[in-house]
Amino acid sequence: MAHHHHVTSADIAINGDHLDPSKVSTLKTVALVVAVLGTLASLYLLFWAPVKLRAPFAYSWLFAFYFFLTLSIGGCFWTLLHNVSNSSWGTSVRRVFENVGSTYPWMFLFGLPLLCPNVQQYLYEWMNIHRGADGIRADWLHAHNHLLSNKFWYMNLPFWYGRVIFWGVGLSAIIIALRKISTAQDTDPTPGTARLFKARFHSTYTLVIFALTITFTGFDFMMALDYRWFSTMWGVYLFAGAALNSMAVIVLVATWLKSMGHLKHVAGPEHFHLMGKLMLAFTVFWAYVTFSQYFLIWYSNQTEETSYFLIRNTGNWNIAMITLMFGHFVVPFVILLQAWLKRNPKLLSVVAVYTLCMHVLDHYLITIPERGVSLGGETMSKGPDFAGLVQQVSIPGAFWGDILAFVTIGAAFVFFLVRALGQHSLYPNRDPRILESANVTN
């Protein structure tokens, strides 16, 4: 609190606080090997395995891809928000924000299989209908499928591909550029305020691109699993989970770095308290948005909207949905109310791990319940390849694929994050606000 040592420029590492490569080389190697082997196995399962394995695995891949994408997107969000709000509290940990965000281009590459029609045919029914249309698509849809005809201006293949490429390239360019502005300061012999203001300016309009990316990747990859269904809360719902859980990752990384003796003097209980407060805020925000989505659909009771919850309240999915409500909101809300707990990096890290587990459950429930109904559905049951799959709430044994995809992309996430941490100083040691941040009280 108030009695601790006042940090002065003598306490700041003049040439930066660098990760010792020998300390993390084992972790990096293991993560890389797991990611490469997992990717090879996954490519087989996505493209060459028998349909009984291939079709369910497309959902596994989508689930794992989008889960880790939310963490990367969240890293971009916190970087942008910190810059645009002219904040000083988080300068000590801003490099962690940037490094989590810098995994975005790599994580997006794991979405490339979803651009292949061979994978799409199991996920996106609307694409199958578009591709199966005779003659001019718009005319065919006008005659045969009123809903897809009305949605044609948005849901058409060229526009979908164009958008997806933009979501990948746009936010990647933003985070790479912002990280470059930030790290260039570390070695500048005459560091001034120019980069700070430059980063602030360029974080304004790019925040709009961020908002479009989290919203419409959600539309294009997730909501499009059932083209009949829609929710206007979808984007903000995914955003709430992304912001909360990327902050959980940031807390874990900061605790890990502290335990190795890094971020000394610059990040302490005050910073963890602030990050814990943000976790509490977004726990509440997630619950507010999630319930609002449920509530609007429950109240209006319209067939095309209720399907989402009908699927997820059928069979054992119902238990998982109720677990989510208590586990993702009630429990962490009460725990995170404790101020003393948020000031303790180790305890806050335990909560962060727990929150991430709930995020897994959340995204599992977003993607996977769709698998049983889609793969057993009418459209998919055509042809001899699909004869073995019947309408069901879940596909037995398919969760092994979910675990494989999750471990594969997760290992890649860890690899690219640790790699990013090792590339530059762990905190912006020549930022004009570093002392203000180091001495923050709240």
Added chain:
Amino acid sequence: MSTTRKRVYGYLARFKSASALYKAAENVRDAGFKKWDCYSPYPIHGLDGAMGLKRSILPWFVFFGGMTGTTTAFTLAYTTQVVIFPTVVQGKPANIFTVPAFFPIMFEMTVLFSGFTVLFGLLALIKLPRLNHPLFASNQFHRSTDDGFFIAIEARDPNFSATATRELLEAAGGADIELVEEEDQ
């Protein structure tokens, strides 16, 4: 004939800046005083730590106030909508599974009751409203809302001493030290 008896309230000392007040507060804290306070025109970050203040009990009041709000709202909605007059809308159930419909009012009542507990709990803890304060007898104390930074140590503190306390405040950089007396009624 009437004489006005006076009672000593304590010492009031003025400091020239927020940082001087902060450092003086640490000295007074370390001298073991309990019944004393700082007065400043604006909030000073970390002053609670420099004064050695414990965390307020108010959050606990608010927590239970909020819980009372949640329970009240649920009981109100459930009793009226399910028990007394079951209201069936759009074929939705009129039983415990009606609870999503009650969430908005449960949320609002939680906020309302929490707000009330904050306001009234705070007023009770800081003993407001009151008509007068002994420090108003001081001619310089009005500067605490303008440019004055003050520490007042009360005479009822067991550590209080007419000479030693004055010396402590002087050593801590206090100026215009005065012994404030209140009228005893």
